[in-house]
Amino acid sequence: MYETTENMDLTSQMQDLSKEIKEMRADIQQIKGFMDHQNEVIDELMKGHQEMMKRLVKQEEEAEEEKNIQRPVFPLMTQEDLDNAEAFIGMDERKKEEMTRFLKPLLMPIGLKQKLVYVLSEEIILSYNLEGTHGKKRMLLYPKLLSVLYSATDRPGWSYKLFLDDLRRGFQFGKKKHFRKKCASNKLNKTTRNPLSSGPEDDNMDSDY
Numbered sequence: 486m487y488e489t490t491e492n493m494d495l496t497s498q499m500q501d502l503s504k505e506i507k508e509m510r511a512d513i514q515q516i517k518g519f520m521d522h523q524n525e526v527i528d529e530l531m532k533g534h535q536e537m538m539k540r541l542v543k544q545e546e547e548a549e550e551e552k553n554i555q556r557p558v559f560p561l562m563t564q565e566d567l568d569n570a571e572a573f574i575g576m577d578e579r580k581k582e583e584m585t586r587f588l589k590p591l592l593m594p595i596g597l598k599q600k601l602v603y604v605l606s607e608e609i610i611l612s613y614n615l616e617g618t619h620g621k622k623r624m625l626l627y628p629k630l631l632s633v634l635y636s637a638t639d640r641p642g643w644s645y646k647l648f649l650d651d652l653r654r655g656f657q658f659g660k661k662k663h664f665r666k667k668c669a670s671n672k673l674n675k676t677t678r679n680p681l682s683s684g685p686e687d688d689n690m691d692s693d694y
Contacts (some may be wrong), residue, residue, distance in 0.1 A: 557584070559591070562606040567627055574629040581633055588637040596638055597648075601655030604634065610659035615649060624652070 557570040574581050591603045601610065617623025625631070635648045 559588070560602060560604055560606045561609060563608065564612075564622070567609065567630065571627045571629050574633055581629070581636075584633045585636045588633065592634075592638050593640070597634065597651045597655035598658050599655075601652070601659055605659075607659065607663055610656055611663060614656050615653055624656075 554572045554576065555569055557566065557573055561567055561570055570584075574584055588604065592600045597604075605613075612622055613624045614621040615624050617625070631648075631652075634652065635643075635645060638648060638651065
């Protein structure tokens with residue numbers, strides 16, 4: 486009788502212990518699940534923090550670059566001015582719209598043929614053409630500036646091909662104007678040196694538009 490009671494107590498204790506172990510395991514699993522969830526949350530927070538840091542670094546770099554980009558002054562005088570204008574327009578869409586609004590009244594309604602001098606200096610007009618042929622530099626390397634000029638000269642029936650033709654004529658007109666002035670200056674100098682001399686005309690015209 487005593488042994489039976491003792492065995493029953495032992496069995497009861499074993500059952501209680503087994504129950505406690507199960508409960509402990511359940512608690513451990515619950516804690517593990519909670520910790521796994523916490524780790525996932527921490528990982529997501531770390532990823533978000535890293536992305537935010539990358540954005541901040543990028544913004545700082547862009548802000549530093551913008552400090553070195555000045556608002557273009559027209560006419561653009563040098564290649565450096567062309568590069569700066571291209572960078573300025575490329576900063577955001579608002580800069581492009583701002584440049585378009587500024588240039589439109591300067592160029593229209595006549596267009597680029599006679600008004601290109603309001604955008605580009607004589608030095609640039611003489612040194613560049615559209616495709617960069619005949620030893621000239623390539624104007625098509627400045628697509629953002631060309632996009633602004635295209636928008637600023639927009640009119641009914643306008644197309645990018647017509648725009649490029651107009652721009653090409655602008656370079657031709659500017660070069661011819663320069664060499665006409667040069668020819669007239671040479672004639673004046675010759676007349677001043679020798680009024681009786683009427684030497685040959687200076688036909689040093691640049692045909693490489």
